[in-house]
Amino acid sequence: DGGITQSxxxxxxxEGQNVTLSCEQNLNHDAMYWYRQDPGQGLRLIYYSxxxxxxxxxxxxxGYSVSxxxxxxxxxxxxxxxxxxxxFYLCASSSEEPTDTQYFGPGTRLTVL
Amino acid sequence: EDQVTQSPEALRLQxxxxxxxxxxxxxxGLRGLFWYRQDPGKGPEFLxxxxxxxxxxxxxxxxxTLTKKESFLHITAPKPEDSATYLCAVQLSGYSTLTFGKxxxxxxxx
Numbered sequence: 001d002g003g004i005t006q007s008x009x010x011x012x013x014x015e016g017q018n019v020t021l022s023c024e025q026n027l028n029h030d031a032m033y034w035y036r037q038d039p040g041q042g043l044r045l046i047y048y049s050x051x052x053x054x055x056x057x058x059x060x061x062x063g064y065s066v067s068x069x070x071x072x073x074x075x076x077x078x079x080x081x082x083x084x085x086x087x088f089y090l091c092a093s094s095s096e097e098p099t100d101t102q103y104f105g106p107g108t109r110l111t112v113l
Numbered sequence: 114e115d116q117v118t119q120s121p122e123a124l125r126l127q128x129x130x131x132x133x134x135x136x137x138x139x140x141x142g143l144r145g146l147f148w149y150r151q152d153p154g155k156g157p158e159f160l161x162x163x164x165x166x167x168x169x170x171x172x173x174x175x176x177x178t179l180t181k182k183e184s185f186l187h188i189t190a191p192k193p194e195d196s197a198t199y200l201c202a203v204q205l206s207g208y209s210t211l212t213f214g215k216x217x218x219x220x221x222x223x
Contacts, residue, residue, distance in 0.1 A: 004156075031209050042117070042200070042213035043157075050209060058210070090156055094209060101147070102211060104156035 003027065004105035006091050011110045013078070013085070021076045021108045023091035030095055032074035033102060036060060037088040046089075049074055078110065086112045116140075119201050119214035126221050129190050134217045136201030137183040146184050147211060148177050149200040157200055160186075191221045 004025045013019045023032065031050045035043040045058030049068040063082025068074055074093075078085045088109050092102040120135045136146070145164050149157035161170045163179035170177050174195065176187045186199055198218045202211040 006156075033210070035213075040215065042215040043202075043211075044213075045210055048210060088154075092156075096209075100145070100204070100209060101159055101162055103159060104149075106156045107154070109154070 004091060004093055004103060006089075006105040006108050008108060009106065011108055013110065013112050015112055016080045018077055018079050019110065021078070021089055021091075021110070023074045023076065023105060024072055025074075025091075025093045025105075026072060027093055027095070027103065028071075029093035029103075030071070031093060032068070033092040033094075034058075034064075034066065034074070034076045035090045035092065037090060037107075043090060046076065085110055117201060117203055117212050117214040119199075119217050121217060122215070123218045124220070126188075126191055126219070128192055128221055128223050131187070131189045131191070133188070134186040134199055134219070135183060136186070136214055138201075138203050139182075140203055140205055140212070142206035143203060144206045144208070145204045146179055147202045147204065148184070148186055149202070151198045151200055151216070153198075160199075188219070191219075193221050193223050195219065196221045 007022045033048040034046040044060050047066045049055035065077045090107045091105040094102040116139045118137045145162050148160040151157040161177040166181045168179050174189050178185045198216045200216045202213040
């Protein structure tokens with residue numbers, strides 16, 4: 001089955017620790033995205049990548065880092081510099097053809113203890 | 114600043130009671146408007162894309178329409194399984210990224 005997988009589903013982190021969230025897709029999509037969702041808020045873009053080895057900051061990139069070494073994978077690292085990391089993190093991917101629609105993974109809920 | 118506003122924030126309907134959700138936008142150069150459905154604790158599920166004013170798309174009990182300033186998601190004779198948060202997002206010309214509204218939480222009671 002084609003789709004987007006995110007792991008883990010739930011993640012707990014102590015303050016001061018970096019943590020990496022995994023996102024993998026087998027849809028052969030060129031573009032991948034990371035969003036953050038907080039209660040009562042819309043999805044906010046953290047980083048996106050339109051091609052391997054290239055990525056751009058979104059609206060709220062501070063305290064986060066990404067890499068895109070393979071087309072299928074776009075991991076997100078939440079660093080200790082992120083002041084309020086507890087949130088629901090969503091990964092998405094898209095392809096220009098035929099419609100450029102973004103498809104989402106199931107999400108990772110990160111809680112900082 | 115580009116903005117996407119969804120209303121109402123929450124809507125409670127009785128089963129069979131039709132209604133509409135609104136998504137208004139103030140952007141320059143709309144490429145497409147997207148509707149998603151999101152169940153609690155899950156990722157958004159794609160519903161529709163609309164590209165030009167006057168366009169309509171339907172899927173089961175849902176119909177999405179687009180004007181130059183807003184989009185409506187009409188829900189006809191809803192069922193309890195239609196309960197979810199409905200998200201609207203816009204994509205600007207020349208960009209692949211989306212700007213999302215805060216969503217409308219729909220609850221359909223039996």
